[in-house]
Amino acid sequence: MPVYKLTYFDVKALAEPIRMLLTYMGHEFEDVRLSFEEWSKIKSSSPFGKLPTLEIDGKVITQSAAICRYLGREAKLAGDNPMEDMNIDIIVDTFTDFRKDISAFHHEADPEKKEQKRQTLLKETVPYYFERFDRIVKENNGYLANGKLSWVDIYMLGLSDTVIAQLNDDVFEKYENLSQWKNRIASIPSMKTWIAKRPVTRL
Amino acid sequence: MPVYKLTYFDVKALAEPIRMLLTYMGHEFEDVRLSFEEWSKIKSSSPFGKLPTLEIDGKVITQSAAICRYLGREAKLAGDNPMEDMNIDIIVDTFTDFRKDISAFHHEADPEKKEQKRQTLLKETVPYYFERFDRIVKENNGYLANGKLSWVDIYMLGLSDTVIAQLNDDVFEKYENLSQWKNRIASIPSMKTWIAKRPVTRL
Numbered sequence: 021m022p023v024y025k026l027t028y029f030d031v032k033a034l035a036e037p038i039r040m041l042l043t044y045m046g047h048e049f050e051d052v053r054l055s056f057e058e059w060s061k062i063k064s065s066s067p068f069g070k071l072p073t074l075e076i077d078g079k080v081i082t083q084s085a086a087i088c089r090y091l092g093r094e095a096k097l098a099g100d101n102p103m104e105d106m107n108i109d110i111i112v113d114t115f116t117d118f119r120k121d122i123s124a125f126h127h128e129a130d131p132e133k134k135e136q137k138r139q140t141l142l143k144e145t146v147p148y149y150f151e152r153f154d155r156i157v158k159e160n161n162g163y164l165a166n167g168k169l170s171w172v173d174i175y176m177l178g179l180s181d182t183v184i185a186q187l188n189d190d191v192f193e194k195y196e197n198l199s200q201w202k203n204r205i206a207s208i209p210s211m212k213t214w215i216a217k218r219p220v221t222r223l
Numbered sequence: 224m225p226v227y228k229l230t231y232f233d234v235k236a237l238a239e240p241i242r243m244l245l246t247y248m249g250h251e252f253e254d255v256r257l258s259f260e261e262w263s264k265i266k267s268s269s270p271f272g273k274l275p276t277l278e279i280d281g282k283v284i285t286q287s288a289a290i291c292r293y294l295g296r297e298a299k300l301a302g303d304n305p306m307e308d309m310n311i312d313i314i315v316d317t318f319t320d321f322r323k324d325i326s327a328f329h330h331e332a333d334p335e336k337k338e339q340k341r342q343t344l345l346k347e348t349v350p351y352y353f354e355r356f357d358r359i360v361k362e363n364n365g366y367l368a369n370g371k372l373s374w375v376d377i378y379m380l381g382l383s384d385t386v387i388a389q390l391n392d393d394v395f396e397k398y399e400n401l402s403q404w405k406n407r408i409a410s411i412p413s414m415k416t417w418i419a420k421r422p423v424t425r426l
Contacts, residue, residue: 068317068355086312093305102296109289114271120323152271 024049028072029059031223034084035072037178041091043214044174053219085112085175092171099166107165108172111156115176118149119183126186138187146191154195162197162204169205177205185223227252231275232262234426237287238275240381244294246417247377256422288315288378295374302369310368311375314359318379321352322386329389341390349394357398365400365407372408380408388426 024042028035030053042049054062054071063069067082074080074087081087089109092098099105122145125137153164161167164176180202184190193199206215227245231238233256245252257265257274266272270285277283277290284290292312295301302308325348328340356367364370367379383405387393396402409418 068320069351070320081309081313083313083316086309086316089312090305090309093308102293105296106284106289106293109292110284110286113286113289117271117273148272 021047022077023075025052025075026050026072027052027054027075029054029056030219031182031221032178032218033182033223034179036182037088037175038072038074038084038091039218040174040178040211040214041088041095041097041171044097044208044210045091045095046210085116088112088171088175092174095171097169097171097174099170104166104170108170111153111164111172112175114149115153115172115179118145119179121145122183122186141187142189142191146187150191150195150198154197157197157201162201164201169208173201173205174211177202177211182223224250225280226278228255228278229253229275230255230257230278232257232259233422234385234424235381235421236385236426237382239385240291240378241275241277241287241294242421243377243381243414243417244291244298244300244374247300247411247413248294248298249413288319291315291374291378295377298374300372300374300377302373307369307373311373314356314367314375315378317352318356318375318382321348322382324348325386325389344390345392345394349390353394353398353401357400360400360404365404367404372411376404376408377414380405380414385426 024047026035026038026042026049039049039051059071066073067080070082072084072087073082081090089098089112092108099108121141125134125141128134128137156164163169164172180192184192192202205211227250229238229241229245229252242252242254262274269276270283273285275287275290276285284293292301292315295311302311324344328337328344331337331340359367366372367375383395387395395405408414
């Protein structure tokens with residue numbers, strides 16, 4: 021079995037979908053959590069100066085979605101054909117678009133502007149995306165794509181707690197199908213075990 | 224043969240890799256180019272309010288990278304195994320990170336701040352990414368991944384002219400291997416034909 025070493029900060033965010041997929045597959049992995057100071061010392065040796073990185077048998081790879089697509093295929097959580105794979109990828113990239121808006125709010129330094137951005141997110145951006153995700157889940161047998169469990173379900177579950185913490189609002193629980201979806205994916209035995217044992221972090 | 228309808232604005236940008244891949248595959252497609260006014264009228268009927276969209280036999284799909292990954296597979300320009308696919312995906316998403324920085328500059332309203340951002344891009348961001356892309360091309364037999372032509376080569380070629388126009392600087396030609404790479408991909412007969420016949424747009 022390959023040796024996996026995941027390197028990120030001590031938060032869930034972009035590393036959590038990878039941690040969850042490795043756990044789902046029953047793979048042990050080294051879960052390295054760097055301080056910003058530690059990261060600044062080794063940043064220049066990283067392929068593109070970004071985290072997370074996953075080392076598989078010493079080969080360092082980057083880009084969380086690319087890593088998850090790879091692991092998802094290995095976990096038999098990819099699509100059954102190219103069209104199904106595309107349906108998965110569309111949700112992944114649309115969720116990334118949504119998170120880009122969250123990120124712009126999260127990194128806003130001015131407290132007044134930040135609160136304004138938060139209100140826009142909660143009143144416009146979240147409803148826009150989440151009504152659509154909610155409908156997709158409803159039309160897909162309780163999953164995000166292709167009417168069955170795929171890696172995008174674990175991908176979005178992994179990122180969901182960070183989104184909730186950043187917005188300081190459980191935006192998932194306001195949407196009936198999405199709320200049920202989140203409980204459904206978090207109740208997969210391996211996910212339940214991981215969520216119970218993972219380090220407690222705010223983000 | 225499926226009927227393809229691509230909808231975007233009258234620029235290259237995110238639609239150009241799709242136009243190029245369809246051309247590479249020898250597929251005829253309807254190349255719809257909307258004004259912003261036309262788009263504002265039909266935006267609400269689009270799956271996530273974003274362009275480009277590609278209709279394949281009436282099914283409307285979104286997200287340019289997801290579309291290109293799908294078409295790339297159909298064009299036999301995907302990897303030969305999951306690891307090769309991941310190598311392609313890493314370059315795609317890293318180039319997206321780079322374009323995010325360009326986009327922040329491009330949409331800056333304040334002319335003074337915009338010029339500052341441009342200088343940071345040209346002096347720091349472009350060299351950081353492009354030295355690495357240049358090395359990757361050198362190590363991959365003149366291509367961006369796996370030592371052979373893949374859809375990421377056409378993907379980046381499609382976006383390159385918009386990057387150059389946004390920066391108002393041919394940043395590709397300053398890097399020996401990247402410059403040769405761009406000429407190599409643009410010289411593929413179908414690409415050459417498309418570039419000669421496509422509508423002339425600044426972006």
